[in-house]
Amino acid sequence: GYTLPGGHIESGESIVDAVIREMKEETGLTIKDPKLCGVKQFPIEDGRYIVFLFRTDEYTGDVISSKEGEMHWVKKDDLSKFDLVNNFEELLQVMLDEKLTEFQYVVEEDEWKLILK
Template identity: 60%
Template structure:
């Protein structure tokens, strides 16, 4: 059995300020809608350094206390890493410095948690919130069985 595989590594961060969270209205063709900001981990970069860098690049803010709160993963079917997987390290933070900006990835908005259900969020935002906000789950992953995508939560 093979113990290694090709992986694409990324981060997302839920930055909280009281009852509000910072959300990005993503404009890309894939995975469009409101979600948390983040991006790819660079070669040789630590996971924590990546979330701090990505947050600064996409929001102008420096997160000061990022804590990992979960993992999302799914198999890659196309492209350079076909047969591998895409792994997203999920973070939360409550302390930050700097001035909020938006990037070409999308507009940034402070959103009251009670108003999120009314927003056009990315497809799996419910699962993201369930893992990132809850105490019972630490991971959700997509698997393909008999040609069908299925979500497993742990």
């Protein structure tokens, strides 16, 4: 399914620098002034996996596809027409709603549940 660009932080790299680098590598865009807009987390063995969510509307360049997959602009109102990854709409809600900060999966009785805070 469709998802947002993302990646991993390299050793010694700041989180913001990683966001700028990954966007350039995956989309061809040079972004400016990314702002932290939420956190996604889910349990893994002996801990948790944390994803920092950023957004910006400041960029230069043109969208290009990469080894990560085909990249193209999609209007927010057209998202329902695409086969999105599970809970994409809730993730986007956390990123855009200033009242929300956290997208969390928890496991209760062997069932994964989503909590938004």
